[in-house]
Amino acid sequence: MTHIVWDWNGTLFHDVDAVIGATNELFQSYGLGPYDVEGFREVYTRPIWVAYERMLGRPLREGEWELLDTGFHEHYHRLMEVCNLAEGAQSSLRAWEESGRTQSLLSMWGHERLVRKVGEFGIDGHFRRVDGLRSASGGHKAEHMVEHLRALGIDSAKVVVIGDSVDDAHAALHVGARAILYTGGMTRRSDLEGVGVPVVDSLADALDFV
Template identity: 40%
Template sequence: MELDFLLNRTTKATPAPITIVWDWNGTLRNDLDDHVAALNATLPGLGGEPISVETYQALHRMPIRDFYTDVLGRQLGDEEWHAADTAFLSELARRPVRLQQGARQLMMGLRARGVRQSLLSLAPHERLVGEVESVGITGLLERVDGRPGPSVPSKAPAMIAHLQALGPGVDPSRTLVIGDSVDDAVAAHAVGAVPVLHSTGLHGATRLATAGVPLVETIQDAVATGIAIITSRQLAAA
């Protein structure tokens, strides 16, 4: 298959393995509909009306508090925001964790071919670890990092710390960041990694296109595109 060919060429060019840093919500986890339903269960208590999937994808952004401002047309006070965030997470936790179609098989195949994989999310760390364990992919990931504290405006600082924690064997230029938000691209650029975004997650294609990075439809396409970019750069530098 084409992916095997690309990986074989890359391996011959340099001994350093390719590393993939996965996003969770909307990327490995198939939860767009769950997020929309959880938000719509929260909005009436804030005086808001339910929104569509298309509106969610068009407006969703970090920090999440600003997303609520866009949806409601007003800013939330601190107590109101914390209550809304707690209610949203509680509603989301009631829904079963599902992976994107073919995600486990894709990850197993990558591991068999020597690709390192990790996961970085801005979801609360303890909840993230539990969700990843529940779908049986923890053993395929070298690290699983969520946010340890309050919501933050960007993933970039966490990405820097994440790559440092993975150790000196990680070459940022041979690291592929796969996500579903403009912020995932920003975080990738912060460490010199290759970002590829997909349009089946929490953000719509129109917004993702503003990031100016490769945009594909599926995580399978994202892997193939990102590895092709890394390979071509390696060959050009040889």
């Protein structure tokens, strides 16, 4: 493997508290919650509207997803300001770069906010390319992975994707890349292990697998 595609939220960026806090504020008016980390992991899945339907116990109504998505991000963008990089993120990025290999970042978060936040942490120089969503949020990552690798001009057989969700693994498999899943995000370890790819508890362990 000569190239890593990193995920951002829940992987390099440890934003679990902000995600749960924003979700609790969002669903307070529905009489749901508050969720703690383990409780939220029990209902979490992607696409996120499926998780919301689990929480509500019913399908979303016409226009409800857009309202929930907007409300979530209003809370999240305030709460995530106090979140930091995951333990070992900077040292892992540095170690991979010093090994002479390449890396990039693909996120399902808004592109402009992603680029700004990565720059604030001073880690943008580690990545050959940084891509976030340039349109509506909430879908699957696979097609975005296709475009990301095409833009990089990299053979997917040389790529490993490191992320915190089942969706990251599916995106990797969709393009013929390998995947390693990290337990620092929203997804239960048992769900990650069900995909059949390596599952690790630290970013340093992920590099060891690569």
